[in-house]
Amino acid sequence: MTVPPVLDPAVLESLRQLTPPGEPDVLKEVLQLFLDDVPARVERLRSAWQGGDAVAVQRAAHSLTGSAGNIGATGLLGVCRQLDDVGRAGDLSNAASLVAALDAELARVQSEIKSLIG
Amino acid sequence: MPSLRVLVADDEPVSRTVVGAMLKKAGYEVSFASDGDQAWQRLSGPNPPPIALLDWEMPGLAGPEVVQRVRAHDEQAPIYIILLTSRDSSADIVTGLKAGANDYVTKPANEDELVARVNVGARVVELQIALAERVRSLEEALANVKALQTLLPMCAYCKAIRNDQNYWEKVETYFHDHSGVSFSHSYCPNCYDRFVKPQLDALEDITEAQRRQKGR
Numbered sequence A: 001m002t003v004p005p006v007l008d009p010a011v012l013e014s015l016r017q018l019t020p021p022g023e024p025d026v027l028k029e030v031l032q033l034f035l036d037d038v039p040a041r042v043e044r045l046r047s048a049w050q051g052g053d054a055v056a057v058q059r060a061a062h063s064l065t066g067s068a069g070n071i072g073a074t075g076l077l078g079v080c081r082q083l084d085d086v087g088r089a090g091d092l093s094n095a096a097s098l099v100a101a102l103d104a105e106l107a108r109v110q111s112e113i114k115s116l117i118g
Numbered sequence B: 001m002p003s004l005r006v007l008v009a010d011d012e013p014v015s016r017t018v019v020g021a022m023l024k025k026a027g028y029e030v031s032f033a034s035d036g037d038q039a040w041q042r043l044s045g046p047n048p049p050p051i052a053l054l055d056w057e058m059p060g061l062a063g064p065e066v067v068q069r070v071r072a073h074d075e076q077a078p079i080y081i082i083l084l085t086s087r088d089s090s091a092d093i094v095t096g097l098k099a100g101a102n103d104y105v106t107k108p109a110n111e112d113e114l115v116a117r118v119n120v121g122a123r124v125v126e127l128q129i130a131l132a133e134r135v136r137s138l139e140e141a142l143a144n145v146k147a148l149q150t151l152l153p154m155c156a157y158c159k160a161i162r163n164d165q166n167y168w169e170k171v172e173t174y175f176h177d178h179s180g181v182s183f184s185h186s187y188c189p190n191c192y193d194r195f196v197k198p199q200l201d202a203l204e205d206i207t208e209a210q211r212r213q214k215g216r
Helices: A009-016 A026-050 A054-070 A074-089 A095-117 B013-025 B036-044 B063-073 B090-098 B111-149 B171-179 B189-215
Strands: B005-009 B029-033 B051-055 B080-085 B103-106
Touching: A009 A026, A026 A054, A026 A095, A026 B013, A054 A074, A054 B013, A074 A095, B005 B013, B005 B036, B013 B029, B013 B051, B013 B111, B029 B036, B036 B051, B036 B063, B051 B063, B051 B111, B063 B080, B063 B090, B080 B090, B080 B111, B090 B103, B103 B111, B111 B171
Parallel strands: B005 B029, B005 B051, B051 B080, B080 B103
Antiparallel strands: none
16 A cells, blocks of 8 residues: 655645746745744644633634645645544544644654755 | 736635635736735725635634625625635535625635636626726716706707807707717708708809800
């Protein structure tokens, strides 16, 4: 069984295709924005979870689904959706393992991005 | 045809940038807002963009709340609003459309679908602009017709008309200025018999007299 790619190559290619002629690469810009913006959102989610605030967990997870989906980070997107669901349900009893999975997925995506944009 | 302006409101920089790049590639002029309050300010301010894409969940005002406010505000030139949502349940979609949104797109947006839906919005906006222009020119025409319908003081002898500045104008001038009508001058059969024919006869008499004088 092959391991699915951290970042969906089809999504990356379609982002590259958005670059207007003679302008900086949109793919690079978007990946850099991800590195700059997303870790703070993960931290917000973590402190919401630590504080037992299901509504804030849902909000943070929801905002992460958008960023993860847009760069084709399929694994990360899956974890964010689950956190979105548990937050919406208001039951954080199983959130610990999801938060750990979120950290692991984010680390994979970050190292993949760094290897892509240098 | 100048490119239409589109506002993209989303608190996530990644989503905002991707959606913006898709629309720029499709030829739109894109501006951004990073939360609901900013979006509302932009849409309620002077010269708002005719099309807006609003994220459903944003800090400050959420997408549907911005839509409600805009709809209570924009009677003259309605803004075409598309909600961006990762909520796919029909109950949510109904909420968004009831709030006054024209359409919705699920996130992450598929480029072809997003651009196609914004193009629909652009067609609606262009149609509205064309209709507004048509109504304006019809109203203008109607105003002219009304001006002609009012009671006109006319000289009973020379048929001159007294205009609004209390000045007597020829009937041709008056109508030309008030309705754009132009006149070509001719004569009716009665006037031909009364005025033209006697003049022509007189002219013929003179010519005949001259010929006779020369021949002598």
